[in-house]
Amino acid sequence: MYKIIVGLxxxxxxxxxxxxxxxVDPNKVLNFLDVFGAWDASLAFVIGGALLVFTPFYHLIxxxxxxxxxxxxxxxxxxxxAITKRLIGGSVLFGIGWGMVGICPGPAVASxxxxxxxxxxxxxxxxxxxxxxxxxxxxx
Amino acid sequence: MxxxxxxxxxxxxxxxxxxxxxxLLLSGRTAGISGVLGGIFGAAKSEWPWRVAFxxxxxxxxLVTQPLGVxxxxxxxxxxxxxxxxxxxxxxxTQLANGCTSGHGICGIGRxxxxxxxxxxxxxxxxxxxxxxxxxxxxGYV
Numbered sequence: 001m002y003k004i005i006v007g008l009x010x011x012x013x014x015x016x017x018x019x020x021x022x023x024v025d026p027n028k029v030l031n032f033l034d035v036f037g038a039w040d041a042s043l044a045f046v047i048g049g050a051l052l053v054f055t056p057f058y059h060l061i062x063x064x065x066x067x068x069x070x071x072x073x074x075x076x077x078x079x080x081x082a083i084t085k086r087l088i089g090g091s092v093l094f095g096i097g098w099g100m101v102g103i104c105p106g107p108a109v110a111s112x113x114x115x116x117x118x119x120x121x122x123x124x125x126x127x128x129x130x131x132x133x134x135x136x137x138x139x140x
Numbered sequence: 141m142x143x144x145x146x147x148x149x150x151x152x153x154x155x156x157x158x159x160x161x162x163x164l165l166l167s168g169r170t171a172g173i174s175g176v177l178g179g180i181f182g183a184a185k186s187e188w189p190w191r192v193a194f195x196x197x198x199x200x201x202x203l204v205t206q207p208l209g210v211x212x213x214x215x216x217x218x219x220x221x222x223x224x225x226x227x228x229x230x231x232x233x234t235q236l237a238n239g240c241t242s243g244h245g246i247c248g249i250g251r252x253x254x255x256x257x258x259x260x261x262x263x264x265x266x267x268x269x270x271x272x273x274x275x276x277x278x279x280g281y282v
Contacts, residue, residue, distance in 0.1 A: 002160050002167075003167050003186075003189070003190040004189050004190050004193045005193075005199070006162070006163065006166045006167045006190065007163075007167070007189075007190035007191065007192075007193035007194040008194070008196075008197045009162065009195045009197070010155045010159045010160075010162050010163040010166075010171060010194060010197075011159075011193060011194035011195060011196065011197030011198040011201075011249075011259035012197040012198070012200065012201055013155050013156075013158055013159035013162070014155070014156060014159040014160075014171060014173075014194070014198050014201075014242075015199065015200065015201025015202070016152070016155050016195060016204060016205060017152045017153065017154075017155030017156035017157075017158075017159060018147055018152065018156070018201070019152070019201055019202060019205040020151055020152035020155065020197070020205060021148060021149045021151070021152020021153055021155075021156070021208060022145060022148060022149065022152070022211070022213070023152065023185045023208075023212055025211075025213030026213065026215055026216055027213065027214070027271075028143070029215065030211070030271055031143070032208065033267050033270075034268070034270040034272065034275065035167035035268050035270045035272075036272055036274075037271075037275060039265055040143055040144055041144060041145055041146075042143075042148075042149040043144060043149065043207015044149075045146045045150045045153060045254025046149045046150075046152055046153035046156070046164045047153060047241075047245055048150065048153060048280070049149065049150040049151065049152065049153025049154040049157060050153040050154065050156040050157035050160070050245075050246045050250075051153075051156060051246065051249060052153070052157060053153075053154045053157030053158050053161060053215060054157035054160050054161050054246055054247065054250040055157075055170075055249075055250040057157070057158075057192070057254035058161065058247075058250050059159035060166070060201075061161075061165060062161065062164050062165050063251075065165075067212065068165060068166060068167055068168030068169075069165060069166050069169070069271060070166065070167055070182040071169070072167060072168035073168055074168045074265075075168055075169050075170055075188065076164060076169075076170040076216060076247055076255070077250065080279075081255065082255075083255060083258050086236050086237070086279065087236075087237050087238070087259055088237075088258070088259075088262055089233075089236060089237075089239045090232070090233045090235065090237025090238070090259075091236065091244075091258075091259040091262035091263040091266070092156070092233070092234065092262060092263070092266050093229045093230075093232055093233030093236065093237075093256070093262075094205075094217055094229065094230055094233030094234050094237060094240060094263045094266075095233070095262065095263035095264065095265070095266025095267040095269075096226075096229045096233070096266060096267070097225075097226040097227065097228070097229030097231075098219075098230060098241075098244070098263065098270075099266065099268065099269070099270025099271045099274070100222060100225070100226035100229070100270055100274065100280060101218060101222070101223060101226040101280075102216070103226070104173075104174075104230065104240050105173040105174040105177060105230065105234065105240050105241075106198075106240070106241060106242050109173055109177070109198050109199060110196055110198050110199065110201060110202070111199075111202070111213075112199035112235050113199050113200065113202050113203070113213035113214065114187065114202060116215055118215050118218065118223055118256055119215070121220060121223045121224055121227065122223050122224075122226065122227040123227070124227065125223070125224040125225075125226075125227025125228045125231065126174075126177070126227040126228070126230050126231035126234075127177065127178075127180070127217055127231060128227075128228060129227065129228040129229070129230065129233075129235065130174075130177065130178040130180075130181060130231045130232075130234075130235050131181050131209040131231075132228075132231070132232060133231070133232045133235040133236055134178075134181050134182060134235065135242050137235075137236060
C-alpha cells in the first residue's frame with residue numbers, strides 16, 4: 001500500500017511537471033532540438049530545473065542514507081559502469097525516434113488521457129520495441 | 141528564438157526533480173519512464189501495483205492542469221508509419237540503453253553517472269541531427 005501511495009503522489013507530480021513545462025508538446029520539443037533553426041531554449045530550463053532539485057536532494061539526503069525510507073535498496077545504482085556499445089547504440093536509436101516525432105516516454109504517458117490516436121500508436125509500438133528487445137537481446 | 145517560456149519550463153522541471161527525489165527517497169525506485177513501462181515485461185509481480193499507480197496518476201495530471209489553463213499541445217500530423225517506426229526505435233533504444241530523458245537525463249546526470257552523461261549527450265545530438273535532416277527533407281508527414 002505504501003509503495004502504491006508513493007507511486008500515486010510521485011506520478012502526479014511527474015505528470016504535472018511534464019504538462020506545466022510543456023514537455024508534452026512535441027512542437028516545443030522539436031523546436032528545442034532544432035538548434036540550427038528557430039531554436040527554443042525552454043527545454044534546457046526543464047532539465048536544469050529538474051537537476052536543480054534532484055542533484056542536491058540525491059547527494060545530501062538520499063545517498064548518505066544508504067537505503068530508501070521503506071527499507072528498500074536503491075534500484076538506480078548501476079552494477080555495470082562501463083560505456084558499452086549497447087549503451088551508445090541504444091541511445092542513438094532512442095535519439096532517432098525522439099527526433100522523428102518529438103515524443104519520448106514521459107510525455108507520451110502524460111498525454112494518454114488526451115485520447116489522440118498518434119499517442120496510442122506511439123506507446124503501442126514503443127512497448128512492442130521493449131518486448132522485442134527483451135526477447136532478442138539478452139542482458140549484456 | 142521562438143516562443144521562449146523559461147519560467148514555466150523551470151517550474152515544471154523542478155516538479156520533475158521533486159518527483160524523482162521523492163520516489164527514490166521513499167521507495168528506492170528510479171523515475172525513469174521507459175524503465176517503469178519497459179519493466180512490465182519480466183518485472184516481479186510485486187512491482188506492478190506501484191507502476192500502474194505511477195503511470196495512472198501521471199496520465200491523470202492533465203485533469204489538474206487543464207482547468208488551470210495549461211495549453212493543450214497539437215500533435216504534428218505525421219503518417220502512421222512514421223509514428224510506429226519512431227515508437228519502435230524509442231522502445232528498442234531505451235531498453236538497450238537502460239533509460240531515456242528521465243532516467244538518464246535527470247536521475248543519472250543528477251547522480252553524476254558517466255554512463256548517463258554519455259547516453260544523454262548521444263541521444264540529444266542524434267535527435268538534433270534527425271530534426272535538422274527531416275526538416276531539410278520535409279519528411280514524415282502524411
